[in-house]
Amino acid sequence: MKNIYIAVIVLVLVAGGLFFMTRSTKLEAPTLNKDTGEGGVVSNEMPTIDAPNTEEQLAIKEFVVSGQNFSFSPSLITAKRGDRVKITFQNTQGFHDFKIDEYGVATKQAQSPATEVLEFTADKTGSFEYYCSVGTHRAMGMKGTLKVE
Numbered sequence: 180m181k182n183i184y185i186a187v188i189v190l191v192l193v194a195g196g197l198f199f200m201t202r203s204t205k206l207e208a209p210t211l212n213k214d215t216g217e218g219g220v221v222s223n224e225m226p227t228i229d230a231p232n233t234e235e236q237l238a239i240k241e242f243v244v245s246g247q248n249f250s251f252s253p254s255l256i257t258a259k260r261g262d263r264v265k266i267t268f269q270n271t272q273g274f275h276d277f278k279i280d281e282y283g284v285a286t287k288q289a290q291s292p293a294t295e296v297l298e299f300t301a302d303k304t305g306s307f308e309y310y311c312s313v314g315t316h317r318a319m320g321m322k323g324t325l326k327v328e
Contacts, residue, residue: 239263239298244309244323247272249316251309254323258301262327266297275311279325288313301327 240262245252246269258264268277268286270293277295278285281303286295310322 239265240301241265241267243267243269244277246270246275246277246311246321249319249321251277251311251321251323255326256323257326257328259328260301260304262301264299264301264325267294268297269294275313275316275321277309278312279307279309281305281307285312301325303327 240258242253242256242265244256244266256266266277266284270276270289270291272291274288274290276286276288277297282299282301284297284299286297289295304327307325307327308322309325310317
């Protein structure tokens with residue numbers, strides 16, 4: 180009886196080993212032949228997406244925004260949806276910061292002279308207020324608009 184149990188256990192182990200050994204073979208996913216458009220395995224390379232390579236897509240919209248007591252200059256900056264935006268905030272007078280809530284970007288609050296650079300992708304259209312969050316500076320007019328078309 181004991182021999183029967185051992186034989187059954189050995190048989191189960193051998194069958195399980197064979198099962199897993201046969202499943203370890205890699206399967207290739209079918210890909211489209213670029214020349215004919217027909218299906219079939221042509222390579223193991225990752226497919227590429229052809230997209231136009233224009234300077235406009237690769238360009239970064241750069242702005243220098245100066246902050247002084249209770250104003251920003253310029254008070255309006257404009258970008259297009261999808262643009263990569265780079266804002267260099269130059270605090271030229273006082274203790275200020277620069278924030279755009281909708282894009283989650285902000286500089287540190289700092290005493291002038293101070294410069295900090297922010298970068299983000301303008302992925303939402305609309306008009307978004309940038310402002311100084313120190314004390315009542317925003318209410319005193321230290322704000323501007325980022326317009327994304």
